[in-house]
Amino acid sequence: MKKNDKILLGHGSGGRLSHELIRDLFVKHFSNPTLIKQSDAALLQLGSTHVAMTTDAFVVDPLFFPGGNIGNLAIAGTVNDLSVSGAIPRYLSASFIIEEGLPFEALEQVVITMAEEARKASVEIVTGDTKVVDRGKCDKLFINTTGIGEIRAGAGNIASGDLIKAGDKILVNGFIGDHGMAVMSARNQLHIKAPVESDCACLNGLIDHVFNATGEVHFMRDATRGGVGTVMAEIVASRPWGIQLFEAEIPIRQAVRGICELLGFDPLYVANEGKVVMVVDGAFADKVLQQLKSHPLGQDAAIIGEVVERHPGKTWLQTSIGGNRIVDMPAGEQLPRIC
Amino acid sequence: MKYIDEYRDKDKVLSLAELIRKTSVKPIRLMEVCGGHTMSIQRFGIPSLLPETIELVSGPGCPVCVTSRSFIDQAIAYSKLENVIITTYGDLIRVPGSTSTLDKEKAAGADIRMVYSILDALNIAKANKHKKVIFLGIGFETTSPASAAGIIKAQMAGLFNFSVFSAHKIMPPPMAALIDEGVNINGYIGPGHVSTITGSHIYDFIPQKYGLGVVISGFEPLDLLQSVYMLVKQHETNSPKVEIQYSRVVKPEGNAKAQDMLDEVFYLRKDWWRGLGELEASGMGIRDKYAEFDAEKQFDVEVEPTREDKGCICGDILKGLKKPSDCKLFGKACTPAEPVGACMVSNEGACHAYYRYNKDSQ
Known part of the structure; x- marks a missing residue:
């Protein structure tokens, strides 16, 4: 059977197909010494400061589930990727892709959750973006967060x-x-x-x-x-x-x-x-x-x-x-x- | 967890394994014909607990694996019709057809939805009255009674936009065919859930005609080991018979209500089995009185000629003649991510189970 000529759900599952997609498409074309390490967060040096940077997109159905909502995930996912890389998370960005017709109250609840979660984790959401798309062009609400943090002294090699x-x-x-x-x-x-x-x-x-x-x-x-x-x-x-x-x-x-x-x-x-x-x-x-x-x-x-x-x-x-x-x-x- | 932990008690498992080791003198080859058993055996590492005299081989018990490639091709052809929604159990989505899979057709725009039961498919039909909803009915008596109930329910509710494409099959014909073909086994580990519906008498011909034992087994480690022990004892004493190990669920007479429902909706017809070819009275077609709910009678499609992959030995694996690791595609060209044969797709398939749980020791 011939290779896949379309993206399948399996490409997003985090399993072998995802890994192949990352290796054979993204890493291949974006290739640079930092990306090639494929760690949870990129470890960067800006002047004399060592920082970690990571980004994650959040889609979940349903938006609200027992124990949380997409807002908790959007903060915790990025904070955790920085933390396990040996960094102390500091600042986050947040982008929202919103489907036309989403109840304002649902969005507000997600945003309040994000604010609380960020406060608890001692990180600040310092920039963001909003796009609204036609009904049916996305599933209610997608969120992307990017985070940066300082690398903990002596933990620079922990992610490797x-x-x-x-x-x-x-x-x-x-x-x-x-x-x-x-x-x-x-x-x-x-x-x-x-x-x-x-x-x-x-x-x-x-x-x-x-x-x-x-x-x-x-x-x-x-x-x-x-x-x-x-x-x-x-x-x-x-x-x-x-x-x-x-x-x-x-x-x-x-x-x-x-x-x-x-x-x-x-x-x-x-x-x-x-x-x-x-x-x-x-x-x-x-x-x-x-x-x-x-x-x-x-x-x-x-x-x-x-x-x-x-x-x-x-x-x-x-x-x-x-x-x-x-x-x-x-x-x-x-x-x-x-x- | 109650009703599970009791059957996974490590000390009891080890002492039963020891009893088997002491009892088994003559070499014995046992076949499990249920995919759930294949999965449990690999998942718990059962073979590593058995003596060298005992060999377990996997038979044609995974519904996805025995389903013919032409069935997938025909389902794909249905999915390309205007205003059709295909509803299916998840496993079937990745099974290769001759040139495509349902997964790929879904990505290309076909409306293919994974459901957990036929009732979900009926609800989709209710909510989409202007569309035709086809349910892909696969599996043995574990799933066919639900399909029968679904068809009866659709008729009662007047859901004429709903139909079933049946590849349902029954177990005894392939169990006979395997022995007729000379597959070397000394007994069957009988399917637990199928037998809940059918009862145990459907296997009576196996000891009578072929002199082999059948023990209907549960799915937990102690169930499987006890079944192996019962078969070993039969073999050592030359007394083949049908026995029920899984007696907390399976009764000799089975579930009469479900059997009546199956008989009401389905008739037995010749069917094609991967690895075994066509077997008389082994598949379940939908009776004429339910023709309005039979996708084969409702839709006329052109189906591409069936093409089998060269080198794939799923057929011999399903017959227990070869092991997954004997296949030159296994783990190389054929993996769960890019399956060539159906045995690699379903998590009940022999190749999938070997790949996931056992690949280095084979």
Whole structure:
């Protein structure tokens, strides 16, 4: 069969098709030494100042879901991308593409949410843009935010993953899969009412809290679209070490597990909006864990795996019954099973 | 989680695995014919718990995988008609037809919508009275009763803009055909959800005619291991029979109401199976009295000639003759992102499950 001559939904899923699109189109044509690193945020030097810059576009259906709305995502997504890159987020821009006919009240609620979220995260929204398009030309409201922040002293290399070594431990700051399942159950097609709220949150406070206590974090990434499984598959690729995860240690809410069982989804690949995966020096893992647990956004943190010398370049998961299986990048959106 | 964790108890799993190891002396090859089983076996890493005497092979149990390429081609032809909305289970969207997929036709402008059940498709038909809504009915008795109910409901509601394109199939004919073709197996892990509807008697001919055992299994690790244990015991004592391991759900007589509904709407017809070719009385066509809801009778389309990809051995994989890793396309030209064969598309497909969960150890 011939190659795709049109963009498919899978190209936006964060899986293999997305990666191919980025590599074979965007990076190919925009190529420069900064972009080629493809980290969550670009690390730049302006005069003697080191800054990180990132941008993200937000589309979500429905706009309002249990635990938040598109406004929370627009702030937290960009703040988190800066934070996991070792930066202290400072300033954001916000652009709105609005569909004709959107109730003013809905837009106002989103904007107020963004203002509150930005205040909580100590960032300022300093510039923006607005476009209104004909009914049907976009789905209610799309938001783009761009952020810049100062790189934390000594954290300039954290985003590269080069500090990771065998013996390191892998931590996550709480239950995974909440956001994806909250949005899924908010779409009325499924007729599932589940007590799950999005975990959407700015993580810079939590990350500060960890960094103020210990400098032994070797890598961080927020596990958004594609979930923790995709983060693992991404960071392990072509490295001289492997990753071993322990299914029994991964915090997953009963309700999230339940919906996943029902739909045939793997929670490892379900989206989060307030979860950071940290790779930390093995000797300091317990200290970092305690530090995470002492913060409101890390109370359910856990050590979920370790960096190992065996199976370099691959992530393996020890299943809850003691079997072993590989964790790879998902091919596209997870689809509900048929039977 | 209740009703799940009990069946994933690590200590019980390991002690059952030990019991199997002690009991199994003669080499035994077991085939699971349900995609849900394939997925569970790989997801939990079951093969790594079994002794060398036991080999598990995947059979033709994934609805997407056995569906013929010509069905996809015909669905694509329907999607190109004016004022038509195609409604389908998500898995089917990426299955390759001869020259395209529903996914690509959707990107090119066809109105193709993913639904979670046929009831969603009926609602789309209700909301779009000026359009024709076609539901792609695939799968075994796990999905066909819902299709039958959907058609009956559409008739009661007078929803004449709704129709079903049926590729529904039944399980016993391919189970017989596989043995007739000389596929080397010693027993079947029988499908759990299909049997909930059909009951267990539909498999009685397998021990009687072929001398092979069938154990209808649940989907959790302990279910599957217990089923393997039951089949191993049958094999060791030369006493093949039909047994129900999944007794908390499956009854010997099945679900009579669902069976009546299937009989009301569908009749058995010759159908094409990937890897097995045409099998008599193995597919479900819609009876004439429901012709108004039968897409095949409602729409006349020209369908492109079916083209199969060279090198794809989905057929042999579905028959359990080969493993996914025997295919030279596996993991190279054929991946879940760019599937060549249907077995790589559905997460119940043998190739997909091997690729996702097991690719290095194969």
